[in-house]
Amino acid sequence: MAELVFFSGTMDCGKSTLALQMHHNHAARGRDGLLFTRQDRAGSATISSRLGLTKRAYEVDDRTDFWVEVLGRRTQGRPVDYLIGDEAQFYTAAQVEQLARVVDELGVDAYAFGISSDFRARLFPGAQRLVELADRVEILQVRALCWCGARATHNARTVDGVMVVEGEQVVVGDVAGASDPHHGEVQYEVLCRRHHMRRMTAAASRALAPDAAPAPQPVLAEQPTLDV
Numbered sequence: 001m002a003e004l005v006f007f008s009g010t011m012d013c014g015k016s017t018l019a020l021q022m023h024h025n026h027a028a029r030g031r032d033g034l035l036f037t038r039q040d041r042a043g044s045a046t047i048s049s050r051l052g053l054t055k056r057a058y059e060v061d062d063r064t065d066f067w068v069e070v071l072g073r074r075t076q077g078r079p080v081d082y083l084i085g086d087e088a089q090f091y092t093a094a095q096v097e098q099l100a101r102v103v104d105e106l107g108v109d110a111y112a113f114g115i116s117s118d119f120r121a122r123l124f125p126g127a128q129r130l131v132e133l134a135d136r137v138e139i140l141q142v143r144a145l146c147w148c149g150a151r152a153t154h155n156a157r158t159v160d161g162v163m164v165v166e167g168e169q170v171v172v173g174d175v176a177g178a179s180d181p182h183h184g185e186v187q188y189e190v191l192c193r194r195h196h197m198r199r200m201t202a203a204a205s206r207a208l209a210p211d212a213a214p215a216p217q218p219v220l221a222e223q224p225t226l227d228v
């Protein structure tokens with residue numbers, strides 16, 4: 001049975017990479033899919049992974065209607081077996097409902113990829129509707145890490161290197177270190193909840209304790225272990 005799946009995680013945890021891998025695997029088995037994205041960092045109509053892979057995709061805007069897109073192709077005899085939708089947090093609630101309808105009434109799989117919450121730790125409207133409607137929400141296995149070594153669960157926004165908690169919900173950008181910061185430039189940093197709530201970015205922690213030891217390593221006990 002077709003399904004609507006929401007693959008979610010923080011920024012920089014591998015969502016776009018997985019989106020392109022899933023497309024590759026399904027296409028390799030002869031399935032016909034359509035790729036969509038909205039406001040990717042790399043520019044319009046592109047799905048880009050930080051691992052270097054990019055692929056052309058249909059750019060979603062407020063006028064996009066997934067039901068009309070799929071039905072139109074089917075009516076012309078063109079097969080559509082699955083949809084891949086990246087940056088799905090930016091989709092409208094109505095567009096997520098269209099995805100659910102495409103799944104239920106046309107038997108097309110819909111795989112949506114996106115962050116759930118914004119820099120204030122509030123759900124994006126598209127992500128909220130996906131959590132409400134998806135058959136499954138999959139949290140990505142690759143763990144983005146906070147500077148302290150804990151699993152990163154939240155996205156922080158910095159302006160000129162200082163964490164902010166007010167501003168527009170949507171500002172396209174990258175994680176710190178991935179590009180040179182310019183004056184007034186927005187960047188993002190993934191943090192654990194504790195440090196998000198304390199507004200303690202890596203730079204803020206270094207400023208407080210410049211001689212502190214490097215960040216601890218991630219907890220290895222959560223990895224599968226062998227009995228010997």
Ligand SMILES: Nc1ncnc2c1ncn2[C@@H]1O[C@H](COP(=O)(O)OP(=O)(O)O)[C@@H](O)[C@H]1O
Nearest residue numbers: 010011012013014015016017018048049050051
């Ligand atoms: N130079 C690199 N070497 C190995 N892995 C990398 C490198 N750069 C990025 N990555 C991997 O790519 C992930 C980011 O992938 P991406 O698909 O762009 O993330 P997302 O779409 O979730 O923002 C990082 O978590 C990391 O695992």
Ligand SMILES: Cc1cn([C@H]2C[C@H](O)[C@@H](COP(=O)(O)O)O2)c(=O)[nH]c1=O
Nearest residue numbers: 011012115118119155169170171172173
């Ligand atoms: C937290 C947050 C993020 N964004 C933007 C920044 C990026 O352009 C995308 C996320 O892309 P990624 O592939 O998951 O790295 O979302 C935003 O507009 N508002 C926010 O609060």
